[in-house]
Amino acid sequence: MSNKLQVRLAVRGMTCTDCEEHVKKALHSAGAEKISVNFRRGEATFEISDASGIEAAKRAVADSGYEPSNAEILHPLRSDSTFHRTSGDDYDLLIIGSGGAAFSAAIEAVSRGAKVGMIERGTIGGTCVNTGCVPSKTMLRASEIHHLAAQHPFPGLETSAGPVNLHQLVGAKDELVAELRQHKYIDLIDEYGFDLIRGEARFADPSTIAVAGRMIRAGRYLVATGASPAVPDIPGLADVDYLVSTAALELTEVPQRLAVIGSGYIGMELGQMFHRLGSEVTLMQRSGRLLRAYEPEVSEAVSLALAFEGIHILTGVTYERVEQHGDLKRIYITVDGQQRVVEADALLVATGRTPNTAALNLEAAQVRVGSRGEVLVNEYLQTSNPNVYAAGDVTLGPQFVYVAAYEGAIAAENALSGERRKVDLSVVPAVTFTSPSIATVGMTEARARSKGYEVITSVLPLDAVPRALVNHDTAGVIKLVADGRSRKLLGVHVVADNAGDVIYAGVLAVKFGLTIEDLTSTLAPYLTMAEGLKLAALTFDRDVAKLSCCAG
Known part of the structure; x- marks a missing residue:
């Protein structure tokens, strides 16, 4: 095993693969080896001879024009494997649940050569594909079409909407769900070669799970059982x-x-x-x-x-x-x-939703839970039992399948590799698929002020966005929150048609510290809703109502 230090270094200012190469070259010049740089994560990992080498690496990165910040020393990896298989264990990683977090973890673990088992008591695929995102969004689209057929804002068009056959709509929804469940979940079990175990999982002790009459031991466990609708305590x-x-x-x-x-x-x-x-x-x-x-x-x-x-x-x-x-x-x-x-x-x-933990007997596993039954984890997704990790909705973090999948992969990596990669949920987009839809990322004005920022804001009504005008649909608003000193974007909040598609530009702006001027100096395609972000940025310093239609 190598005696060198393994280091993860946060690096700001990288925007592309060329930046990765520049940082890699700088680190190599400082004596670093086994260098991996990822501009999307804003980090570099490498091996260095000793602690003094970390400071030399930071100086080299700074000299190349980027901003090194936190350096974290990782636990050393074994030279022969990314995980330690204990004699007698049935699996290297045993996953409870089969949703987004579970499958992401299983795929990550298999890619590392681990033997993986997955326990599921009900329908494979979890909430999103079966009862959440997929079925609700296809039904929302159907209702939108019915609504527009019955009443739309364009004179000269004669349309009408007849009675709704909800039985037929639900049947088509169920067919779509079954198809996606098969292709995106069930088929992947054989594709990646992990074991599916049917039954209710229950911890017998900190290192054993009882399921379907079997006692199963694993080197590491992942609780990814998701959440279910919560019911309030209202009399009657x-x-x-x-x-x-x-x-x-x-x-x-x-x-x-x-x-x-x-x-x-x-x-x-x-x-x-x-x-x-x-x-x-x-x-x-x-x-x-x-x-x-x-x-x-x-x-x-x-x-x-x-x-x-x-x-x-x-x-x-x-x-x-x-x-x-x-x-x-x-x-x-x-x-x-x-x-x-x-x-x-x-x-x-x-x-709201409540975590699915009641049947797991987590007390026997020495896993602590919160007041609502959520599994408590640290920034590495590790529970109070160091061999048990948790990811996704069961922790009551942001309730999005993309967050669950992100966490599942990190949990598997940390559990099997000995690394301590932190979860970063500082820039998580949220979308509500009403009409107009709602999308937000980053801080609100109130949150930014509470964090000590000198806040400036821009509020743009949707009737100032050309796309909304040609759609005859101006219900909505775009609000930007920025730091008055650096003029970096801190939050983007959109209520508009297709706000969920617009917000990704906001995610990039907030994550990579783009300024108001970065947005205003960038060409935005005319007659798109995304142009509204640029117009909102212009609104910090001028009245966009006094610009020509595409002068923004």
């Missing part, structure tokens, strides 16, 4: 036939009236979907406004858009009790000190 709710998101997507008839408890992204998406398919929808929210953690301008724009469509929005709600009379549901609430009753034919509960 347990005695009512309520829906959660999973069941709502299986309905075969459109309810005449739908009430939604909770107005986060799930409640808003499914509420608007059913409204556009023909339901009278009431959204109810405990907080004083929708999207209370978002920018006020975002909250206002979304609330106005949903209300304009005819969706009833109640905020500042206190839930007193719920009753059912035949098929009729009655929700007794208090709003602004006034008692009200909301009646509905269907009741959707969309109040």
Whole structure:
């Protein structure tokens, strides 16, 4: 085994593969070996003879025009393998769950030569493909088409929308889900050659799992069991036939009236979907406004858009009790000190998610959990049991499949290699697929101020964006948050058609520290929604309403 230090060095200022080569050359000149540089991660890993060599490497990188920062000494890797296989273990890595985090971890582990097992008690593929992203987004698209056919903003076009055959729509959705589950999950099991074990996993002790009558031991474990819809403690709710998101997507008839408890992204998406398919929808929210953690301008724009469509929005709600009379549901609430009753034919509960940990017997594994049952992990995704890692929704981090997949790969790498790669969730985009859609990345204005930044902001209404004007759809806003000293972008917040596609440019701007001038000096294609980012950047210093249509 090598006695040299293995180092990970954060490097700012890299923007392309040429930058990688420049940094690699600089590190080589300082005596570094086995150099790997990744401009996307903003880091370089290498071996160096001793601690003094790290400072020499930093100076070489700085002399080449880049900004070295934190240097982390990694645990040395074995020369013969990236993991240590203990005699008698059935697997090098045993994964509980089969969703995005689990499959990402399995693929990473197999690529390192590890023997991998995966335990699944139910349907393979996890939430996203089966009951979350895929089924909801295809149904949202169907509802959007139905809505536009019934009413659109273009004079001279005669379109109409007939009755909705929800049974047929759900059937097509189920076919799509089955196809993607097969191709993106089930087929990969044989492709990568790991074992699938059916059954309920339960820790028997810190190093053994009981499943399907077997006792299985592994060198490392990954808990990637995801989360399920949470149900609030409201008197009478347990005695009512309520829906959660999973069941709502299986309905075969459109309810005449739908009430939604909770107005986060799930409640808003499914509420608007059913409204556009023909339901009278009431959204109810405990907080004083929708999207209370978002920018006020975002909250206002979304609330106005949903209300304009005819969706009833109640905020500042206190839930007193719920009753059912035949098929009729009655929700007794208090709003602004006034008692009200909301009646509905269907009741959707969309109040967040709870981690799937109850059946795992984590206490026997010496794995600590939080107040909501979430698995507690450190910045390397390691639990209180050093041989057990956790990734994805079960940790109650950002509830996105791309975050779960990212974490799954890091957890497998750390578990098997002895490295200590930190999870970086400082720049995570979030998208809500309402219409207009909502996309955000980075800090809000309030968050930036609390972090001590001298904040400047730009707020651009969508009627200043040419693409929105030609679409005859100006509901929305773009808000940029920047550091007044460096003028670097700290946050990007968009409410607009296709905001989810626009936000990736915002992700790059925030992650790589682009300035207002970086955006304003870049050519943006005219008549795209992405042009709105440049116009919003121009708005920091000028009135874009006084520019010609494409002068931005």
